[in-house]
Amino acid sequence: MRLVIQRVREAVVAIDGEPVSHIAGGMMCLVGVENGDTREDADWLAQKLASMRIFDDEKGVMNIDVRQAGGEVMAVSQFTLHASTRKGNRPSYIRAARPEVAKPLYEHFCEKVEQLVGKPVARGVFGANMQVSLINDGPVTIIIDSHTRE
Numbered sequence: 001m002r003l004v005i006q007r008v009r010e011a012v013v014a015i016d017g018e019p020v021s022h023i024a025g026g027m028m029c030l031v032g033v034e035n036g037d038t039r040e041d042a043d044w045l046a047q048k049l050a051s052m053r054i055f056d057d058e059k060g061v062m063n064i065d066v067r068q069a070g071g072e073v074m075a076v077s078q079f080t081l082h083a084s085t086r087k088g089n090r091p092s093y094i095r096a097a098r099p100e101v102a103k104p105l106y107e108h109f110c111e112k113v114e115q116l117v118g119k120p121v122a123r124g125v126f127g128a129n130m131q132v133s134l135i136n137d138g139p140v141t142i143i144i145d146s147h148t149r150e
Contacts, residue, residue, distance in 0.1 A: 001041040001105065001147075002081045004030040007054050007140035011074045013124045014131045021122040026071025027052075028134050031109060032081025033102035034095050034147070041146035042105050046112035049073070054140050062140070066117060073113055076124035076132055077106045099127060 011028040013021040029049060054062050055069035066073060079102065083091035096102070103126050110121045124130050 001034060001037045001045050001109070002032040002145045003045055003049060003143065004078075004081065005049060005052065005054075005142045005144065006134060007137045008074075009135040009137045011122075011132065011134035013074070013076060013122070014133070015125060015128050017131075020125060020130075021074060023072035023074045023122045025137070026066050026069070026073055027054075028074045028132070029076070030078040030081060031075050031106055032078055033097040033105045034082045035097050035101075037097060037101075037105055037146065039105065039108055042109040043112055044149065045144060045146050046109055046116055048144055049113060050116035052142065054142065072119060072122060073117055074122040074124075075106070075110050075113065076130065077102065077126050103127075 006028045008028045009025050011023050012019050027049065050067065051065050053065050055064045055066065055071065057063040079093055079096035082096040083093055084095060085091050106126060110123060113121050
């Protein structure tokens, strides 16, 4: 599984111009599920996300996590995070998990984050054509892949 995490001042997911999800500040996270990913991958990434110290402390140093900062989390499923661009100019998505595998893992990830953060996770709509708006704070953008952990 792969995450693209952005520290945000706000984020909104809309479908056909209608907002379906919103956070006032915290972390907006794109979630990509790859063939072979497991609940263990989702659990590990949820723990990393909840513990990621990317928010400023009283001295202005990135030293506190989303819980300590009182922030919220938004998670949007995005299969294109597993695009292969090795050949040609048209990305291949063959490594992205099929919806029947990806959706349950995405939902499990969101539920685990909710447990760890102690707040509901704002979500996109799995498989929908969404418009995501955000104000990246910093900017801070971090990519984490469960297959490269040590």
